[in-house]
Amino acid sequence: MPPKKRTRKEADLEGEYESYTNEQLRDALKNAGKNPGPIDAANRKLYINMLIKTQTTTETDTTTPSPVVLLSSPEKGYKKSKIASGSSSPLMRTPLVATRKLPSPSFSYSPTLTAEPKQKGFDVTKIEGLTAATFTPFASDGEVNLRVIRGYADFLLKQGVRSVFVNGTTGEGVSLTDEERKLVAEEWLKVAGKRMTVIIHVGSMSLKSTCDLAMHAEQNGAAAIGAMPPSYIKPPSLDSLVLYLQKVGEAAPNTPLFYYHIPVLTGVKFSMEDLLKAAVTDIPTLRGLKYTDEDMMEFTRCLACEKGSFPIMYGRDEQLLASLAMGGIAAVGSTYNYCGLLNNRLLKYFKEGDLKSALREQRRSDDAIMILRKYASIAGGVGAGKAILKARGFDVGPPRLPLLPLSVEDYGSLVTDLKSIGFFDWA
Protein backbone atom coordinates (compact mmCIF):
# COMPACT_ATOMS: atom_id res chain seq x y z
CA MET A 1 0.00 0.00 0.00
CA PRO A 2 1.38 3.46 -0.81
CA PRO A 3 2.04 5.60 2.24
CA LYS A 4 -1.07 7.38 3.34
CA LYS A 5 -0.97 11.11 2.62
CA ARG A 6 -1.53 13.47 5.47
CA THR A 7 -4.84 15.29 5.42
CA ARG A 8 -4.77 19.06 5.54
CA LYS A 9 -5.74 19.02 9.18
CA GLU A 10 -3.00 16.54 10.06
CA ALA A 11 -0.43 18.59 8.18
CA ASP A 12 -1.52 21.73 10.06
CA LEU A 13 -1.32 19.97 13.37
CA GLU A 14 2.07 18.57 12.50
CA GLY A 15 3.36 22.05 11.71
CA GLU A 16 2.04 23.33 14.99
CA TYR A 17 3.43 20.50 17.12
CA GLU A 18 6.81 20.71 15.50
CA SER A 19 7.15 24.19 16.97
CA TYR A 20 6.53 22.81 20.48
CA THR A 21 9.37 22.22 22.88
CA ASN A 22 9.76 18.65 24.13
CA GLU A 23 8.29 19.79 27.43
CA GLN A 24 5.22 21.30 25.75
CA LEU A 25 4.74 18.13 23.72
CA ARG A 26 4.83 16.07 26.88
CA ASP A 27 2.23 18.29 28.56
CA ALA A 28 -0.03 18.15 25.51
CA LEU A 29 0.19 14.37 25.45
CA LYS A 30 -0.61 14.16 29.14
CA ASN A 31 -3.64 16.40 28.60
CA ALA A 32 -4.74 14.00 25.87
CA GLY A 33 -4.64 11.17 28.39
CA LYS A 34 -1.34 9.66 27.28
CA ASN A 35 1.54 8.64 29.47
CA PRO A 36 4.62 9.76 27.57
CA GLY A 37 8.16 8.98 28.65
CA PRO A 38 10.96 11.52 28.19
CA ILE A 39 10.86 13.10 24.75
CA ASP A 40 14.05 13.61 22.80
CA ALA A 41 15.13 14.28 19.24
CA ALA A 42 15.01 10.59 18.37
CA ASN A 43 11.44 9.94 19.48
CA ARG A 44 9.86 13.38 18.92
CA LYS A 45 8.35 12.31 15.66
CA LEU A 46 6.65 9.29 17.19
CA TYR A 47 5.16 11.47 19.90
CA ILE A 48 4.04 14.14 17.44
CA ASN A 49 2.27 11.43 15.43
CA MET A 50 0.67 10.16 18.58
CA LEU A 51 -0.59 13.60 19.46
CA ILE A 52 -1.94 14.17 15.95
CA LYS A 53 -3.77 10.91 16.19
CA THR A 54 -5.38 11.80 19.48
CA GLN A 55 -6.73 14.94 17.81
CA THR A 56 -7.90 13.40 14.56
CA THR A 57 -9.35 10.34 16.23
CA THR A 58 -11.53 12.28 18.65
CA GLU A 59 -13.00 14.16 15.72
CA THR A 60 -13.72 11.00 13.75
CA ASP A 61 -15.30 9.45 16.77
CA THR A 62 -17.90 12.18 16.97
CA THR A 63 -18.80 12.00 13.30
CA THR A 64 -18.69 8.22 13.18
CA PRO A 65 -20.21 6.86 16.32
CA SER A 66 -19.13 3.24 15.88
CA PRO A 67 -15.71 2.81 14.38
CA VAL A 68 -15.02 -0.83 13.85
CA VAL A 69 -11.62 -2.17 14.63
CA LEU A 70 -11.10 -5.41 12.83
CA LEU A 71 -9.21 -8.06 14.62
CA SER A 72 -6.19 -9.31 12.83
CA SER A 73 -6.49 -12.68 11.19
CA PRO A 74 -3.63 -15.14 11.36
CA GLU A 75 -3.11 -15.01 7.59
CA LYS A 76 -3.35 -11.31 7.02
CA GLY A 77 -1.92 -10.00 10.24
CA TYR A 78 -2.87 -6.55 11.35
CA LYS A 79 -5.58 -4.69 9.51
CA LYS A 80 -6.29 -0.99 9.55
CA SER A 81 -9.54 0.13 11.05
CA LYS A 82 -12.29 0.97 8.63
CA ILE A 83 -15.21 3.32 9.06
CA ALA A 84 -18.31 1.25 9.60
CA SER A 85 -20.87 3.63 8.13
CA GLY A 86 -20.60 2.63 4.52
CA SER A 87 -17.62 4.80 3.70
CA SER A 88 -14.76 2.82 2.29
CA SER A 89 -12.06 5.30 3.15
CA PRO A 90 -9.60 3.90 5.64
CA LEU A 91 -9.55 5.60 8.95
CA MET A 92 -6.31 6.53 10.55
CA ARG A 93 -5.57 3.69 12.90
CA THR A 94 -7.38 4.43 16.13
CA PRO A 95 -5.61 3.87 19.42
CA LEU A 96 -6.61 0.46 20.66
CA VAL A 97 -7.29 1.38 24.21
CA ALA A 98 -9.54 4.28 23.31
CA THR A 99 -11.82 2.21 21.11
CA ARG A 100 -11.58 -1.31 22.34
CA LYS A 101 -12.66 -1.95 25.85
CA LEU A 102 -10.78 -5.17 26.06
CA PRO A 103 -10.30 -6.72 29.43
CA SER A 104 -7.04 -5.63 30.91
CA PRO A 105 -5.38 -6.60 34.13
CA SER A 106 -6.72 -4.73 37.10
CA PHE A 107 -3.39 -4.20 38.78
CA SER A 108 -1.66 -1.01 37.95
CA TYR A 109 1.92 0.10 38.24
CA SER A 110 3.19 3.42 39.35
CA PRO A 111 6.93 3.13 39.10
CA THR A 112 8.97 5.43 41.19
CA LEU A 113 12.41 6.22 39.94
CA THR A 114 14.73 5.76 42.83
CA ALA A 115 18.15 4.61 41.70
CA GLU A 116 20.51 6.82 39.79
CA PRO A 117 20.06 5.74 36.17
CA LYS A 118 23.31 3.89 35.62
CA GLN A 119 22.98 3.89 31.90
CA LYS A 120 22.13 7.54 31.52
CA GLY A 121 23.47 8.81 28.24
CA PHE A 122 23.38 5.42 26.48
CA ASP A 123 21.14 5.97 23.50
CA VAL A 124 19.87 2.67 22.18
CA THR A 125 18.03 4.38 19.37
CA LYS A 126 21.42 4.72 17.72
CA ILE A 127 22.66 1.29 18.62
CA GLU A 128 25.28 -0.09 16.26
CA GLY A 129 27.61 -3.02 16.04
CA LEU A 130 27.57 -6.20 18.09
CA THR A 131 25.55 -6.97 21.16
CA ALA A 132 26.39 -10.21 22.95
CA ALA A 133 23.41 -12.20 24.18
CA THR A 134 25.05 -13.16 27.45
CA PHE A 135 25.12 -16.60 29.04
CA THR A 136 24.06 -16.81 32.66
CA PRO A 137 26.89 -18.24 34.75
CA PHE A 138 26.02 -21.13 37.06
CA ALA A 139 28.15 -22.69 39.77
CA SER A 140 28.51 -26.46 39.93
CA ASP A 141 25.72 -26.62 42.52
CA GLY A 142 23.35 -25.19 39.91
CA GLU A 143 23.03 -21.76 41.50
CA VAL A 144 23.54 -18.53 39.57
CA ASN A 145 27.16 -17.46 39.89
CA LEU A 146 27.17 -13.67 39.97
CA ARG A 147 30.86 -13.31 40.81
CA VAL A 148 31.89 -14.31 37.31
CA ILE A 149 30.05 -11.47 35.62
CA ARG A 150 32.64 -8.77 36.13
CA GLY A 151 35.34 -10.80 34.39
CA TYR A 152 32.85 -11.75 31.70
CA ALA A 153 32.23 -8.08 30.93
CA ASP A 154 36.00 -7.54 30.62
CA PHE A 155 36.27 -10.57 28.33
CA LEU A 156 33.65 -9.10 26.00
CA LEU A 157 35.17 -5.63 26.05
CA LYS A 158 38.50 -7.13 24.99
CA GLN A 159 36.75 -8.40 21.89
CA GLY A 160 35.35 -4.93 21.18
CA VAL A 161 31.85 -5.98 22.22
CA ARG A 162 30.33 -3.04 24.09
CA SER A 163 26.73 -4.03 24.45
CA VAL A 164 24.92 -6.92 26.14
CA PHE A 165 21.47 -8.45 26.00
CA VAL A 166 20.93 -10.07 29.38
CA ASN A 167 18.53 -12.89 30.38
CA GLY A 168 17.46 -13.66 26.81
CA THR A 169 17.48 -17.04 25.10
CA THR A 170 21.22 -17.51 25.56
CA GLY A 171 20.89 -16.25 29.14
CA GLU A 172 18.37 -19.01 29.90
CA GLY A 173 16.14 -16.18 31.10
CA VAL A 174 13.01 -18.30 31.14
CA SER A 175 14.82 -21.01 33.14
CA LEU A 176 15.55 -18.53 35.94
CA THR A 177 13.25 -17.41 38.72
CA ASP A 178 12.23 -13.76 38.61
CA GLU A 179 14.40 -13.18 41.66
CA GLU A 180 17.42 -14.67 39.89
CA ARG A 181 16.72 -12.61 36.79
CA LYS A 182 16.76 -9.46 38.90
CA LEU A 183 20.04 -10.40 40.53
CA VAL A 184 21.69 -11.11 37.19
CA ALA A 185 20.33 -7.86 35.75
CA GLU A 186 21.58 -5.86 38.72
CA GLU A 187 25.02 -7.41 38.50
CA TRP A 188 25.37 -6.60 34.80
CA LEU A 189 24.22 -3.06 35.39
CA LYS A 190 26.69 -2.75 38.22
CA VAL A 191 29.75 -4.11 36.45
CA ALA A 192 29.00 -2.89 32.94
CA GLY A 193 26.94 0.16 33.73
CA LYS A 194 29.30 2.86 32.58
CA ARG A 195 31.23 0.80 30.03
CA MET A 196 28.63 -1.11 28.09
CA THR A 197 25.08 -0.72 26.90
CA VAL A 198 22.91 -3.09 28.92
CA ILE A 199 19.59 -4.32 27.57
CA ILE A 200 17.61 -6.45 29.99
CA HIS A 201 15.26 -9.05 28.61
CA VAL A 202 12.06 -9.17 30.66
CA GLY A 203 9.80 -11.41 28.57
CA SER A 204 8.17 -14.32 30.38
CA MET A 205 5.00 -16.38 30.38
CA SER A 206 3.23 -13.99 32.73
CA LEU A 207 2.39 -10.38 32.00
CA LYS A 208 2.63 -9.62 35.68
CA SER A 209 6.15 -11.02 36.02
CA THR A 210 7.17 -9.25 32.85
CA CYS A 211 5.88 -5.91 34.13
CA ASP A 212 7.61 -6.46 37.44
CA LEU A 213 10.91 -7.25 35.71
CA ALA A 214 10.46 -4.26 33.40
CA MET A 215 9.93 -1.96 36.35
CA HIS A 216 12.96 -3.43 38.07
CA ALA A 217 15.11 -2.90 34.96
CA GLU A 218 13.98 0.71 34.76
CA GLN A 219 14.63 1.35 38.42
CA ASN A 220 18.10 -0.04 38.03
CA GLY A 221 18.82 2.14 35.04
CA ALA A 222 18.93 -0.28 32.09
CA ALA A 223 19.50 1.37 28.72
CA ALA A 224 16.61 -0.62 27.32
CA ILE A 225 14.43 -3.64 27.92
CA GLY A 226 13.57 -6.43 25.53
CA ALA A 227 10.49 -8.62 25.63
CA MET A 228 9.55 -11.74 23.80
CA PRO A 229 5.88 -12.61 23.76
CA PRO A 230 4.46 -15.31 26.01
CA SER A 231 4.99 -18.50 24.07
CA TYR A 232 2.86 -21.12 25.81
CA ILE A 233 -0.40 -19.24 25.97
CA LYS A 234 0.41 -17.16 22.92
CA PRO A 235 -1.11 -13.86 21.83
CA PRO A 236 -3.88 -14.90 19.43
CA SER A 237 -3.72 -11.75 17.31
CA LEU A 238 -1.46 -8.83 16.66
CA ASP A 239 -3.98 -6.66 18.51
CA SER A 240 -3.54 -8.72 21.64
CA LEU A 241 0.24 -8.54 21.32
CA VAL A 242 0.02 -4.76 20.98
CA LEU A 243 -2.04 -4.51 24.15
CA TYR A 244 0.35 -6.82 25.94
CA LEU A 245 3.37 -4.73 24.98
CA GLN A 246 1.50 -1.57 25.87
CA LYS A 247 1.16 -2.90 29.43
CA VAL A 248 4.83 -3.83 29.54
CA GLY A 249 5.70 -0.34 28.37
CA GLU A 250 3.52 1.23 31.05
CA ALA A 251 5.53 -0.60 33.70
CA ALA A 252 8.74 1.02 32.41
CA PRO A 253 7.55 4.26 30.81
CA ASN A 254 11.02 5.82 30.67
CA THR A 255 12.85 2.87 29.16
CA PRO A 256 12.96 2.02 25.46
CA LEU A 257 11.39 -1.36 24.73
CA PHE A 258 12.61 -3.75 22.05
CA TYR A 259 10.23 -6.44 20.93
CA TYR A 260 12.07 -9.74 20.70
CA HIS A 261 10.96 -11.52 17.54
CA ILE A 262 12.16 -15.11 17.53
CA PRO A 263 9.30 -17.08 15.97
CA VAL A 264 11.27 -20.32 15.72
CA LEU A 265 11.26 -20.53 19.51
CA THR A 266 8.10 -18.65 20.50
CA GLY A 267 5.82 -19.80 17.70
CA VAL A 268 4.51 -16.22 17.61
CA LYS A 269 4.78 -14.75 14.15
CA PHE A 270 2.96 -11.58 13.18
CA SER A 271 4.04 -9.01 10.62
CA MET A 272 6.76 -7.00 12.33
CA GLU A 273 6.17 -4.10 10.00
CA ASP A 274 2.56 -3.98 11.17
CA LEU A 275 3.70 -4.16 14.78
CA LEU A 276 5.97 -1.14 14.28
CA LYS A 277 3.17 0.81 12.61
CA ALA A 278 0.82 -0.02 15.45
CA ALA A 279 3.49 0.99 17.95
CA VAL A 280 3.49 4.55 16.64
CA THR A 281 0.09 5.14 18.18
CA ASP A 282 -0.27 2.37 20.69
CA ILE A 283 3.07 1.46 22.25
CA PRO A 284 4.93 4.70 22.87
CA THR A 285 7.92 3.04 24.50
CA LEU A 286 8.45 0.49 21.75
CA ARG A 287 11.59 1.71 20.06
CA GLY A 288 12.86 -1.20 18.04
CA LEU A 289 13.11 -4.89 17.40
CA LYS A 290 15.47 -7.71 18.07
CA TYR A 291 14.82 -9.53 14.84
CA THR A 292 15.78 -13.19 14.95
CA ASP A 293 14.40 -14.63 11.73
CA GLU A 294 15.61 -15.27 8.21
CA ASP A 295 13.11 -13.09 6.36
CA MET A 296 15.48 -10.47 4.97
CA MET A 297 12.73 -8.63 3.14
CA GLU A 298 10.73 -8.17 6.30
CA PHE A 299 13.92 -7.13 8.10
CA THR A 300 14.70 -4.38 5.61
CA ARG A 301 11.09 -3.20 5.52
CA CYS A 302 11.20 -2.83 9.30
CA LEU A 303 14.41 -0.83 8.97
CA ALA A 304 12.72 1.49 6.48
CA CYS A 305 9.47 1.74 8.45
CA GLU A 306 8.47 5.24 9.62
CA LYS A 307 11.47 6.68 7.80
CA GLY A 308 13.89 4.55 9.75
CA SER A 309 12.66 5.55 13.21
CA PHE A 310 13.20 2.08 14.68
CA PRO A 311 16.54 0.43 15.26
CA ILE A 312 16.31 -3.23 14.26
CA MET A 313 18.94 -5.52 15.73
CA TYR A 314 19.60 -8.54 13.57
CA GLY A 315 19.65 -11.83 15.45
CA ARG A 316 20.87 -14.56 13.14
CA ASP A 317 24.64 -14.67 13.42
CA GLU A 318 24.69 -17.14 10.50
CA GLN A 319 24.00 -14.30 8.06
CA LEU A 320 25.16 -11.11 9.68
CA LEU A 321 26.65 -10.03 6.37
CA ALA A 322 23.31 -10.37 4.60
CA SER A 323 21.73 -8.12 7.22
CA LEU A 324 24.37 -5.45 6.56
CA ALA A 325 23.71 -5.62 2.83
CA MET A 326 20.00 -5.06 3.56
CA GLY A 327 20.71 -1.96 5.63
CA GLY A 328 21.31 -3.37 9.10
CA ILE A 329 23.82 -1.73 11.42
CA ALA A 330 23.23 -3.57 14.69
CA ALA A 331 23.26 -7.24 15.57
CA VAL A 332 22.62 -9.32 18.66
CA GLY A 333 23.59 -12.92 19.09
CA SER A 334 25.13 -15.68 21.12
CA THR A 335 28.27 -16.18 19.05
CA TYR A 336 29.42 -12.60 19.68
CA ASN A 337 30.40 -13.89 23.13
CA TYR A 338 33.34 -15.77 21.63
CA CYS A 339 33.57 -14.61 18.00
CA GLY A 340 33.51 -10.91 18.81
CA LEU A 341 36.82 -10.08 17.18
CA LEU A 342 35.93 -12.03 14.05
CA ASN A 343 32.53 -10.41 13.65
CA ASN A 344 33.91 -6.97 14.42
CA ARG A 345 36.36 -7.48 11.55
CA LEU A 346 33.44 -8.52 9.38
CA LEU A 347 31.68 -5.24 10.21
CA LYS A 348 34.81 -3.23 9.51
CA TYR A 349 35.45 -4.89 6.13
CA PHE A 350 31.86 -4.29 5.12
CA LYS A 351 32.14 -0.61 6.04
CA GLU A 352 35.30 -0.32 3.96
CA GLY A 353 33.59 -1.97 1.01
CA ASP A 354 35.85 -5.01 1.17
CA LEU A 355 33.12 -7.58 0.64
CA LYS A 356 35.52 -10.37 -0.17
CA SER A 357 37.16 -10.18 3.24
CA ALA A 358 33.80 -9.68 4.94
CA LEU A 359 32.53 -12.87 3.31
CA ARG A 360 35.64 -14.76 4.39
CA GLU A 361 34.88 -13.81 8.01
CA GLN A 362 31.22 -14.75 7.65
CA ARG A 363 32.24 -18.19 6.37
CA ARG A 364 34.57 -18.67 9.30
CA SER A 365 31.79 -17.68 11.65
CA ASP A 366 29.52 -20.22 9.95
CA ASP A 367 32.15 -22.96 10.31
CA ALA A 368 32.01 -22.29 14.05
CA ILE A 369 28.19 -22.28 13.98
CA MET A 370 28.20 -25.70 12.29
CA ILE A 371 30.18 -27.01 15.26
CA LEU A 372 27.82 -25.23 17.63
CA ARG A 373 24.93 -27.03 15.96
CA LYS A 374 26.68 -30.40 16.13
CA TYR A 375 27.11 -30.17 19.90
CA ALA A 376 23.70 -28.53 20.38
CA SER A 377 22.19 -31.94 19.70
CA ILE A 378 23.88 -33.14 22.90
CA ALA A 379 23.80 -30.15 25.23
CA GLY A 380 21.27 -27.79 23.63
CA GLY A 381 22.40 -24.62 21.85
CA VAL A 382 23.17 -22.88 25.13
CA GLY A 383 25.08 -25.85 26.58
CA ALA A 384 27.17 -26.08 23.42
CA GLY A 385 27.68 -22.32 23.35
CA LYS A 386 28.91 -22.32 26.94
CA ALA A 387 31.40 -25.04 26.02
CA ILE A 388 32.72 -23.01 23.07
CA LEU A 389 33.04 -19.96 25.30
CA LYS A 390 35.04 -22.05 27.77
CA ALA A 391 37.29 -23.31 24.98
CA ARG A 392 37.79 -19.69 23.90
CA GLY A 393 38.99 -18.83 27.41
CA PHE A 394 36.09 -17.93 29.63
CA ASP A 395 34.23 -20.43 31.79
CA VAL A 396 30.68 -19.60 32.85
CA GLY A 397 29.94 -23.09 34.15
CA PRO A 398 27.25 -25.51 33.06
CA PRO A 399 23.77 -24.68 31.79
CA ARG A 400 20.68 -25.39 33.89
CA LEU A 401 18.50 -28.43 33.30
CA PRO A 402 16.87 -29.38 31.01
CA LEU A 403 20.08 -28.41 29.22
CA LEU A 404 23.17 -30.47 29.89
CA PRO A 405 26.85 -29.75 30.05
CA LEU A 406 29.08 -31.65 27.61
CA SER A 407 30.80 -34.73 28.99
CA VAL A 408 34.60 -34.56 29.33
CA GLU A 409 34.97 -36.66 26.16
CA ASP A 410 32.54 -34.55 24.16
CA TYR A 411 34.25 -31.39 25.32
CA GLY A 412 37.56 -32.84 24.13
CA SER A 413 36.21 -33.58 20.71
CA LEU A 414 34.61 -30.12 20.54
CA VAL A 415 38.04 -28.57 21.10
CA THR A 416 39.51 -30.84 18.39
CA ASP A 417 36.75 -29.77 15.99
CA LEU A 418 37.35 -26.10 16.76
CA LYS A 419 41.08 -26.55 16.13
CA SER A 420 40.38 -28.21 12.80
CA ILE A 421 38.63 -25.10 11.45
CA GLY A 422 41.31 -22.73 12.74
CA PHE A 423 38.97 -21.25 15.35
CA PHE A 424 41.75 -20.43 17.80
CA ASP A 425 43.62 -18.50 15.11
CA TRP A 426 40.79 -16.26 13.98
CA ALA A 427 37.91 -16.24 16.50
Ligand SMILES: CC(=O)N[C@H](C=O)[C@@H](O)[C@H](O)[C@H](O)CO
Ligand atom coordinates in the same frame (compact mmCIF):
# COMPACT_ATOMS: atom_id res chain seq x y z
C1 LIG B 1 18.12 -19.64 19.15
C2 LIG B 1 19.17 -18.64 19.50
O1 LIG B 1 19.79 -18.74 20.51
N1 LIG B 1 19.36 -17.69 18.63
C3 LIG B 1 20.33 -16.69 18.85
C4 LIG B 1 19.69 -15.39 18.87
O2 LIG B 1 18.57 -15.13 18.87
C5 LIG B 1 21.43 -16.65 17.81
O3 LIG B 1 22.46 -15.80 18.26
C6 LIG B 1 21.98 -18.01 17.54
O4 LIG B 1 22.50 -18.57 18.71
C7 LIG B 1 23.06 -17.95 16.47
O5 LIG B 1 22.54 -17.32 15.34
C8 LIG B 1 23.61 -19.30 16.14
O6 LIG B 1 22.61 -20.14 15.64
Ligand SMILES: CC(=O)C(=O)O
Ligand atom coordinates in the same frame (compact mmCIF):
# COMPACT_ATOMS: atom_id res chain seq x y z
C1 LIG C 1 20.88 -14.83 21.05
C2 LIG C 1 19.93 -13.90 21.58
O1 LIG C 1 19.82 -12.88 21.07
C3 LIG C 1 19.36 -14.29 22.82
O2 LIG C 1 19.94 -15.15 23.39
O3 LIG C 1 18.36 -13.77 23.29
